[in-house]
Amino acid sequence: MKIVVDKKEYEVDPRENLLEACLGRGLDLPYFCWHPAMGSVGACRQCAVKVYRDENDARGRIVMACMTPITPNLLASIDDAEAREFRAGIVEGLMESHPHDCPVCDEGGECHLQDMTVMTGHNYRRFEFPKRTFHNQYLGPLLNHEMNRCIQCYRCTRFYTEYAGGKDFAVLKLRHLVYFGRAEAGVLENEFSGNLVEVCPTGVFTDKTLKRHYTRKWDLQMAPTVCAHCALGCNVTAGERYGTLRRIVNRYNGQINGYFLCDRGRFGYEHVNSPKRIRSARARRDAGAAEIPKAEALDRFSSLAAGGKTLGIGSPRASLESNFALRALVGPENFYAGVSDASYDLLAAMLQVLRQGPAPASLRQIEHGDAALVLGEDVTNSAPRLALTLRQTIRQAGLEQAEKMRVPRWQDHAVRELAQKDHGPLFIATPYPTRLDDVATETYRAAPDDIARLGFAVAHLLDPASPAVPDLAEPLRALAGRIADTLQAAARPVVVSGTGAGSAAVLRAAADVARALAKAGKPVAFSLQAEERNSLGFAMMEPKPLGRAVDAARAGEVQTVIVLENDLYRRAPAAAIDALLAAPHVVALDALETRTTAKAELVIPAAPFAEADGTVVSSEGRAQRFFRVYPPAGGVQDSWRWLADVLGLLARPEGLAWKDLDDVVEAVARAFPSLARIRDAAPGAGFRIAGAKIPREPHRYSGRTSMLANIQVSEPKPPEDPDSALSYTMEGAPVEPPAALLPFFWTGGWNSIQAVNKFQEEIAGPLRGGDAGVRLLDQAAGGAGTLARAPDGSASVPVAGYLDSVPAPFAPRRGEWLIVPRHHIFGSEELSAEAPAIAELSPQPYVALGPSDAAALGAAPGAVVNVKSEAGSASLPLRVEPGLPAGLAALPAGLGPLAGIPLPVWGRIELGR
Amino acid sequence: MNPTLLKIVVILVILLVVLNVSALLIWLERRLLALWQDRYGPNRVGPFGLLQVVADMIKIFFKEDWIPPFADKWVFVFAPAIIMITVLLTFAVIPFTPLFQITETNIALLFFLGMSSLGVYSIVLAAWASNNKYSLLGGMRAASQMLSYEVFMGLSMMGTVMLAGSFSLRRIVEAQQHIWFVIPQFLGFVLFLIAGIAETRRLPFDLPEAESELVAGFHSEYSGMKFGMFFVGEYLGVVLISALISVLFFGGWLGPVLPPVVWIVLKTLFFICFFILLRAAMPRPRFDQLMSWGWKWLLPLSLANLAITGAVVLARGR
Amino acid sequence: MWSIIRSLWLVLLHMFWPRFTVQYPDQKPYLAPRYRGRIILSRDPDGEERCVACYLCAVACPVDCISLQATEDPHGRRYPEWFRINFSRCIFCGLCEEACPTYAIQLTPDIELGEYNRQNLVYEKENLLIGGTGKYPGYNFWRVAGVQIEDKDKGQSEREAPPADLRTLLP
Structure with missing residues (x-):
């Protein structure tokens, strides 16, 4: 639809409001209360523009852009003098009681309020009366509270209570004394509270972990990376200063995390700075361990790897490249999975199910579903960001109802008022209560086998061709009936499960439900959650189960065991691991000290996620590249590089051929046809914009000639990065890099993370040039299957037949x-x-x-x-x-x-x- | 004394004097510029700051001898040597006194013109070998400027040659027993002076260097002693042109009372100071102005001078 | 042509003018209090460090010769854990002083910074911090800012109302 803003024509989507339309077309219009994921409430009055009746209307009237629907040939003006005066007046009012805090405020330099104040031109306080003040609250170890700075945009409470379903945060008091906080000080309960840091337009809520080593946004060396703390593969931006990781912020990916992260992903980064970090190679000597230089470590490593039968234990938290390098070193026949045999079977089952279809759904597809079934997985705790998505899934019914009544989706409060407490169906079957139960239609608490039986029963009701469940108790049969009816009625059903319950039967049951729905022609959004960052990718490399490695070690056949980024004592009972690590020689590569590294004869310092490059595959089957934020200090380097160096010392062809990450990626892609597309996960190291690499440092990075001056007054040459198209400098083309290489969101006048609007094709749409990552499991073809529509409704994908292994009902045992x-x-x-x-x-x-x-x-x-x-x-x-x-x-x-x-x-x- | 040995002594003395004078010129120029700009100039190192040059030399010798990795290495090293060689060779034909002259030839002036033409190579090769845009621009300017000004430099001297009836510099000086050629050849003198400034690339004609627009022009990439050679080459050029002016137009060593060597030194020094005064007072012209003066004014004027002198000589000779 | 000769003559006449040069080491020139020389960190009137480690001087510095790390005391008062200026890079432009919101960083009329070893030109906080308020007496940022510090509760800054009582029902 065509609109005219300031005498220029723009083509916009009629479902947007005027504010979104303007921002989406690259126009600068200040706002506070509107949020792309949360819609408009018209609370702050900041996005005032003038609209005109027709060309002859010279006076026009001031409206709030965020509350103005797009109408054909809408005539609007942002630049109108009266509208500008209005906006300047609003900011001046908001700033009346804003404290004189910017120098000591953690938001300073990336503050939406600063940006908007500058944008409106307000620069001098005329208000001479006392400012209102508040006491702050202790909100736990994650967030800092500084209420004086509040400008009452209500975004925090809208996010915390309405979007994320938190119950312990509210608006208190009245008039100009409106207070956002808890009834009494205490730890914020919601798992998504960290998003308040980004949601709050100013410094009321700031990152408490950042405060301990505070650095301004302009001083952070940043790189695009992938969250290391679950299998969802949320995109994050990590920032470094003076050699330590300082913070994580959200990196928008329209298909995955969108605008929000969970608190584990946002605040878990500090393991990189842990005192338990292994900073240099260590070798066990007669008494205790001694640090050894890199060359000696490589010599020892290669002589150990060359002598006798060597086993490699891979890791689901290590990148594809690192695992592959280990596999190349020890040979595919000696490459074992560093997970328990039970997890191994689960992963194999999960991979098999996903390959047979339906293909796994992205979080965006799940968010747009309208009825959800969660089987066995406590998503809030195992894949937290998915829980936030499911809370939006159940809102779809209300949104659709609103649309029927011609209330636009972005009219947030109108939509919520309309829906009241009614929300879409969400069935949760887990062994223990979950944090999503408050919005569940029905919950079912049972043992994993019973949960699987429920799933199979639902599948059988949806499609009688699927295996029947014998001896189904009546309440369970009725529940299955209600679930089946709901899913049948839904237009875009969602089925979520995962390895969290530790039961392959649950996985298969969920797959059968999804298949039955797919067979019925529904665009089912099917999602299975693995546990770790690269679980799925690791499973795709076909390692052998750990149990067999233990057996081989017990039989005394093993000379050397190489453990890659793995604490095996978390994977299997200590007795088994003790037996495995009793092999004559043990080499462990890891970033942190673990019980496994304590047993190793040679400990190799591997780079943690922020200091490493690599590719990981999320539960969605999405391969994503992550990049070093800063070059690791001392002897630390990527596991794959250590292994490639050893291969080189042994004069093996791989070692001689692998010069940088791209070479290893290419080798992985060649070795595994199913991983062939990881080449496209991000542009290679040779990628340039206008002949230059993409800078990791913002254009106002400070202290270059001083930060190392205490060591040596002559500045060293900036380190070079052979593995990616990112550079460790501030020099580079000021052009938008591809989404996979976006080091930070920052554009002229938009210093806060709200600058993301300028990087998207449309507001809340994909980043320009497409969101990062490539899906690997889309073309998965099953054997005997029927055709069903893909989750996005675009293409038809084959779906395999059913799995028939309905478990017996759970029988409690006496005394056990x-x-x-x-x-x-x-x-x-x-x-x-x-x-x-x-x-x-x-x-x-x-x-x-x-x-x-x-x-x-x-x-x-x-x-x-x-x-x-x-x-x-x-x-x-x-x-x-x-x-x-x-x-x-x-x-x-x-x-x-x-x-x-x-x-x-x-x-x-x-x-x- | 053995004539060969004498020649060698003369060569050594001239070489020593000329090189030292040109080094001392650095100090002289800085002091004079300061004087005309109400400052002191170098006055800390030694008496009157005289040892400043020594300090500068020590510094320049100890500087890193840096050759840019992108440069054409051999040409880059060779280029600064050319200017030194050509200018120093020219001194061979200058008759400082009847005694102090290395070689007397009857084509001395042509030798000078030839050498100064070869000097252009130094600049152009240095610019080219530096492989740098600014250097190349400077080199192109130098080539076209020196080419253009050399044309009428040669022509402007022809008047004196006609009057003296010889290309030999000694004969030219001897021809000025009665009257300095600056009087009959005033126009020739002015033209030669201008061409000489352009030939030595001194202000106001230092467009090949033009530090305000071309970084440092043809020697942007040079440092250490190689830069020093350009630097000294420039001062040698100043001494040479000044000495030539005295020889061609002001009677060389001729003068009353004082011994000849004092006369030639005084005259040369006067023109060196004049060069420095020009630097203190003149702004730099635009390059197109420089070229159009050269071709549209100075060349026709020198041709006219030649024609008139020729006519007069012919008329008198008849 | 005439103008050229005239300017040559006028420049020549400068030979007889007095010289403006001050013979520096023998003869000390007067430097105004606001002269831009060696940088110092000042203290507020209460004798506490003025710097609040806001990083504005560092970001304003065109040669990036200032670096620091912020930290906080247990009561929320922010200060630099360390503060470093590399005077071998400093161009004494004064932008850091202009950017400073607390008058902490100030340029002084001390210009004698010569060192034989470049490393000695790297000044740490203990070399920078002085005992007094410098050029700007009287100002104390913490009396204006809204955050709470050890001896100042909420609502006790200049022009602040007492903190709102969240429990009262009165309008």
Whole structure:
């Protein structure tokens, strides 16, 4: 549709409002309360423009652009003198009580309020009366609160309570004393509270972890990277200063994280600065370990790798390139998976299911679904950003209803008023209560096998061709019926599951539901969640199960074991790992000290995510390249480079051929046809814009001639990056790089992260040139299958037949419990748990029982109980978890003394002394 | 004394004097410029700052001898030597006194013209070898400027040659026993002076260098002693042109009372100071102005001078 | 032509003019208090460090010769953990002083910074911090800013109302 702004014609989407239309066309119009993901409420009055009735209307009238729908041939003016005066007046009013804080405010330099104030031209305070002030609240280790700076745009509460479903944050007081905070000081409960840092247009909410090593945005050396703390592959921008990682901010990717991150992803970065970092190679000598220089480490490594049978243990948290280099060093026959055999089977099942279709859906597709079924996965804790997406999925019904009543989608409060508490259907079947239960239509608490049975029952109801579930209890049959009916009625159903419950049956059941829906012609958004950053990509490299490596070690056939970025003690019971690491020689490559590195004869310092380049494959099957934020200090380098160096010393053809990342990527792509497309995940190291690399440092990076002057007054040459098209300098073409290489969002006049509007093809649409990453599983073809529409409705994809392995119903045992893993957003994931702020929020190790079981055991909450299983035993405090079904116990995943035992497992729980 | 040995002594003395004078000129120029600009100039190192030159020399010798990696290495090294060689060779034909002359030839003036034409190569090759846009621009300017001004430089001297009836510089000086040629050949003198400034690339005609627009023109990439050679080459050029002016138009060593060597030194020094005064007072013209003066005014004027002198000589000779 | 000769003559006459040069080491010139020489960090009237580590001087510096790291005391008062100026790069343009919101960084009329070793031109905070307020007495940023520090609660800054009571029901 055509509109005219300031006498220039623009072609715009009629579903947008005038503000979005203007911003999307690159016009500068100040705003505060509007947010591209949250729509308009018209609270701040800042985006005032003039609209005119027709060409003859000279006076026009002032309207709020964010509340003005696009009409054909709309005549508007941003530049009109009266509109400008109006906007300047609004900012002056907002600034009345804004404190004189900018120099000590963490937002300064990337402050939306600063940008908008400059944009409107207000520069002198005329207000002479006392400013209103507030006391601040302690909001936990993640966020800092400074209420004086508030300009009452209401974005925080709209995000926190309405968008993210938080319950412990509200608007208090009235008049000019409106207060945004909690009823009383305390840790913010919502897992997405960190987004307030970016949502707040000024410095009311700032990053507390950044504050400890505060650096302005202009001083950060930044690079595009991929979050290291779950398998969703959210895009993040990491920033470094003086050799330490300073913070993570969201990097918009329209297909994945959009505008928001979870708190684990945002605040887990500090593991990179951990005192447990391995900064140089260490070799075990007679007494203790000694640091050795890089050349000696390489010599020892290569002689160990050359002598005798060598096993390589890969890692789902290492990049494809690192795993592949290890595989090349030890040979495919000696390349083992560094995950428990149970996880291995789950990953294999997941990969098989996804390859047979339907193809995995992106978060954007899930967000646009209208009915969701979550089978077995506690998404808030295992893939947190997906939980935020599911909260939007259930809003689709309300949005559609609003559209029917001709209320535009962006009219946020009108839409919410219209929907009231009604939201779209969301069914959650998990072993224990989840944080999404508050918006679930129905929940089902049961053992993983029963959850799988529910899934199979739903699939059977949707398509009688799928396997029937014998002995289905009546309540479960009724529930399955309701779920099946809802999914049947939905236009874009969503099915979410994952490896979190530790059950392959659950995965298969979810796949059967998705297939039944696909067969019925529905564009089903199907998503399976793996646990770690590169779980799926790692599985695609076809490693062998770890158990066999342990067997080989026990048989004494092994000379050397090379462990890549992996703490094996988190993967399998200690006895098995002890046996494996009892091999004559053990080499461990890792960034942090772990129990595994403690056992190694040679410890090689591998680069953590912020200091490494590589490619990872998310649960969506999306291959994404991540880039070094800064060159690692000392002997640290990428695992793949260490391994390539060793290959080179051994004069192996790969080692001689691999000069930079692109060579390794090419080798991976050649070796695995299914990974062939990772070449396209990002432009190679030879990519240039106007002959120049893309600068990692902003144009106003400061202190170049001073930051190292204490060491040597002559500035060193900036380090070079042979592996990517990014440079460690501030020189480069000021042209928009491709999305995969975007180091930061920053344009003229837009210093805050809101500058992202200027990088998108349309507001909230893809970044210009397409969002980053390539999907690897799209063309997955099954054997005997029918055609169904792809989730986006564009093409037809073949879908395989059904899987027939319906498990028997769960039968509680006397004196024994089925111990299931309970995931924690803070603590369960290995790396983020090393970040102090996350560690503070992480729970203490415990074992959880349902109230009735706890009563039967005669243990009070907090009592120490002994947990015994085949794989290991420990004494842990008891936690009573209402909602945990009888016969089930839960252990925190990845936490505490039993972190290594594969769950679920049967175990005994006895009262301790 | 053995005539060969004598020649060698003369050569050594001239070489020593000329090189030292040109080095001292650096100090003289800085002091004079300062004087005319109400400053002091170098006055810290040694008496009257005389040792400033020594300090500068030490510094320049210890500077890194840097050859840019993109330069044409051999040409780059060779270029500064050419200017030194050509200018120094020219001194061979200058009759400082009847005694102090290295070689007396009857084509001395032609030799001078030939050498100064070869000097252009130094500039152009330096500019070309530097492989730098500014240098190349400077080199192109130098080539066209020196080519243009050389044309009438030669013509402007022909008047004196006609009057003396010889290309030999000694004969020319001896022909001025009664009257300095500056009087009959005033126009020739002015033209030769202008051409001489242009030939030595001195202000106001230092367009090949033009530090305000071309960084440092043809020697932008030069540093250390190689730069020093250009620098000294320029001062040698100044001494040469000044000495030539005295020889051609002001009677060379001729003068009353004082010994000849004092006369020639005084006269040369006067013109050196005049060169420096020009630098203190004159702005630099635009390059197109320089070229159009050269071809549209100075060349016709020198032709006219030649024609008139020729006519007069013919008329008198008859 | 005439103008050329005239200017030659006029320049020549300058020979007889007095010289303006001040013979510096023997003869000290007068430098105004606002002369742009060696940079210092000043203290506020209470004797505390004025610098709040806002990084504005660093970003204003055209030769990027200032670097620092911000930190906070337990009560929220921000100050530089370390502060470094590389005087071998400094061009004494004074932009850091202009950018400083707290009058902390100031240029002084001390110009005698010569060193035989370049490394000695790298000044750390202990070399920069002076005891007094420098050119600007009286100003204390923390009395104007809205944040809370050790001896100043919310609402106690200049022109501030007492903090709002969230519990009262009165309008």
